[in-house]
Amino acid sequence: MPIATINPATGNTERTFPADTSAEVETKVARAHAAHLELRRMSFSARAAAMHAAADALLADVDQAARVITIEMGRPIAQSEAEVLKCVKGMRFYADHAEEFLADTVLADPARVGASRAWTRYEPLGVVLAVMPWNYPLWQVLRFAAPALMAGNTGLLKHASNVPQSALYLGSLFEGSGFPNGSFQALLIGAHDVHAVLEDDRIKAVTLTGSEPAGRSVAAIAGSHIKKAVLELGGSDPFIVMPTADLDEAVSTAVRARTVNNGQSCIAGKRFIIHEDVYDDFAGRFASKMAALRVGDPLDRETEIGPLATRGGRDEIAELVDDAIAKGAAVLAGGTVPDRAGWYYPPTVISELTDDMRVVMEEAFGPVATLYRVKDRDEAVRIANQTTFGLSSAVWTTDSDDEDYFVTRIEAGAVFINGMSVSYPELPFGGIKASGYGRELAAEGIREFCNLKTVWRGAAS
Numbered sequence: 001m002p003i004a005t006i007n008p009a010t011g012n013t014e015r016t017f018p019a020d021t022s023a024e025v026e027t028k029v030a031r032a033h034a035a036h037l038e039l040r041r042m043s044f045s046a047r048a049a050a051m052h053a054a055a056d057a058l059l060a061d062v063d064q065a066a067r068v069i070t071i072e073m074g075r076p077i078a079q080s081e082a083e084v085l086k087c088v089k090g091m092r093f094y095a096d097h098a099e100e101f102l103a104d105t106v107l108a109d110p111a112r113v114g115a116s117r118a119w120t121r122y123e124p125l126g127v128v129l130a131v132m133p134w135n136y137p138l139w140q141v142l143r144f145a146a147p148a149l150m151a152g153n154t155g156l157l158k159h160a161s162n163v164p165q166s167a168l169y170l171g172s173l174f175e176g177s178g179f180p181n182g183s184f185q186a187l188l189i190g191a192h193d194v195h196a197v198l199e200d201d202r203i204k205a206v207t208l209t210g211s212e213p214a215g216r217s218v219a220a221i222a223g224s225h226i227k228k229a230v231l232e233l234g235g236s237d238p239f240i241v242m243p244t245a246d247l248d249e250a251v252s253t254a255v256r257a258r259t260v261n262n263g264q265s266c267i268a269g270k271r272f273i274i275h276e277d278v279y280d281d282f283a284g285r286f287a288s289k290m291a292a293l294r295v296g297d298p299l300d301r302e303t304e305i306g307p308l309a310t311r312g313g314r315d316e317i318a319e320l321v322d323d324a325i326a327k328g329a330a331v332l333a334g335g336t337v338p339d340r341a342g343w344y345y346p347p348t349v350i351s352e353l354t355d356d357m358r359v360v361m362e363e364a365f366g367p368v369a370t371l372y373r374v375k376d377r378d379e380a381v382r383i384a385n386q387t388t389f390g391l392s393s394a395v396w397t398t399d400s401d402d403e404d405y406f407v408t409r410i411e412a413g414a415v416f417i418n419g420m421s422v423s424y425p426e427l428p429f430g431g432i433k434a435s436g437y438g439r440e441l442a443a444e445g446i447r448e449f450c451n452l453k454t455v456w457r458g459a460a461s
Ligand code: NAP
Pocket: 001, 131, 132, 133, 134, 135, 136, 140, 158, 159, 160, 161, 162, 189, 190, 191, 192, 194, 195, 209, 210, 211, 212, 213, 214, 215, 217, 218, 231, 232, 233, 234, 235, 265, 266, 267, 363, 365, 391, 431, 435, 436
């Protein structure tokens, strides 16, 4: 895959970038290692000042940063601006809370372990390789980078090949902010070069956000070298609506949940599992709102749905829908590739699904919603759990017994009640099953790439 910005709204290649040579990669790895040795000795307050300085720089540059996102992957511009502001918030969150999250904990009764004092402390691991996707080109990266740097780790970013300008932007964001130079750098390399970098002794861990095949491949390399890995992979989240739900809210939130970021969010509601008492009402309103969304140029502020990020992604989503239609699915909205330049796909709703359709088990990474009619909550949970994924989920009910039933039984890293799944710096984020392992964000995220060191001190002689 070329390392290039190919504008998805036009299909035109805007810029291509040569891959780093092996000598350039070596220089960056060496800089990252040297920066870590310096950064691990920096105080939390000095790191926080540097993080706030980088956040200030990003905030001052919100228009340009958002434009890069939209040109490279087609996100509607207002959503790109919101992404940049969320990055600033996440950076400031870790600047302000890292010290508290990584504070020593002291055993209250050290005599129980024969000690005069026993405690634990968090120490950074070193250089962490971050293999990242294009779908939130800044936020996916900074939600790793901010806690990593605040913990004293340094980062090397291998970004998706279709967002090189985002990668280079992030690679320069922390230079001159107060962190040691080389603390966070972008490698311009292809997926096949990840293996060699990860094998380097100076790379202590890896985080990958992306597809299941990429996760399997990187986890296998990390495992063979006994290196820590965090995997944030795909999802096919259920969005369950029960009869007690506020249907107006459920319908409008369902539309947002399915179409945010042109439908290319790992935690998007993708499978809409609706109780039969409200199914017809929900399906009719949902399909007409989906069909009414404004599809167009992502730089136009009126646009609600832009193009998909890559031609391959657009073709893949069209194939999933065509396969379902060929096997008997009903189309309630959308469903055909428009005749226009760029990689557009319309908001689509399909129903009457059967288990032989690919879309039932695979992730639909675009604005395609599947609808399921269910008799009761047992059937809802069975369908919710039938995929191999387990990232997030949403349940709409005002019945507390139903709420507890779903929270307990849904196999996922999160359950959002009467809302849509969203990532917040304050809440842990991650999945189970084929959606990966480990957590990002909150206190758990910053601790993933730390050595939890136990210290035991005997009685003074
Ligand atoms: P992808 O094809 O897996 O690519 C993600 C990153 O992995 C890219 O940098 C890619 O590099 C690299 N990569 C791909 N194959 C690799 C391999 N065999 N070895 C090493 N690196 C490899 O995924 P994507 O299409 O960009 O992103 C969409 C997927 O990400 C969806 O499944 C989505 O659900 C998931 N996602 C998950 C989360 C989460 O937090 N759980 C968040 C966002 C997205 P190249 O670009 O050079 O191929």
